[in-house]
Amino acid sequence: MPPTHHLTAWDDPATRRAWAKLVTCAFLGQALWPAVWLGLLAWYVVMSISWTLWLFFVPLLYTFYRAFLQPAYISGAFHTRRLLRAYPWQVFKEPESGIGDIPGATAGDVWLRFPDPEQPAETLPMILQAHVRSMWWRRRLGRGYTTEKTAQVREVWFAGDPRFAAVVAAPGPRRFHVIRQRPTNDRGVAHVRGASPAAVERARRAGVCPPDPNSTTS
CATH class of the missing domain: 1.10.287 (Helix Hairpins)
Structure with a gap:
């Protein structure tokens, strides 16, 4: 557990x-x-x-x-x-995942969805960037069918905030992988998406650099 x-x-x-x-x-x-x-x-x-x-x-x-x-x-x-x-560990059983078909994703991008901490009814996609360290995850997510490999990520451990960044892990924990919210403004950082000041400050302590909420840059 x-x-x-x-x-x-x-x-x-x-x-x-x-x-x-x-x-x-x-x-x-x-x-x-x-x-x-x-x-x-x-x-x-x-x-x-x-x-x-x-x-x-x-x-x-x-x-x-x-x-x-x-x-x-x-x-x-x-x-x-x-x-x-x-951040603490959260456990998601069979989190929604897919390949492409969401805003900001190319045809081969693999993504996962996690609930917004302040609006649990809303989920936010996080796209796994394609590089060597993400291959283990990319081979197991978004397939839409169960295989021996996809069963290994039926349960995903999550520590972070989907509005900013997080660590995902296979149960154990093992196979740590950092995923980040895709940049959406001209400074290369994600929008705060209505996060509270406490959530923004927590993200800063975690090494994320969200934009200044008082900034007028979009």
Whole structure:
């Protein structure tokens, strides 16, 4: 059962253990991926004959990509912790999800809907951005039918505010993934959508930067 009785998700020991594993893997990747790339490059230079170009091109390209991407994994882990420290876990059984067909989504975008905390009858979609860290979720959501994979996200743990940002997790918790409300104004941040001052301040403590409610920028 999820630790919904805690004031924040971070108060749960299992959540802290899962986050420690996440950040450890992020730091290990920061050390290992560049080392693997340099090792492959050195091996290619030493063994430089024509056929090795094709043998090493894909591994070199992939390891360089992962080495370049790894700092974002580290910053993402610490953003995850800020959200977990600010919000409690909520559990949603079979939350509505889909692919495309909502405003702001392209044909291949996967999305989830969660209730507005201040207007529970209204739900807000949050679109999963397409990148390596979202692949596990994208392969299991929005299918409209049940498979062994989609059954793994029949229950979704949620810590955050759908008007701003949140951490979603598979039961456990595991497979932490940060999702954000899509930017809707020229400063690259989501509208407050009628959130109370307390909700806006909580989002700021969680590392989100909602617009100033007193701003006239739309």
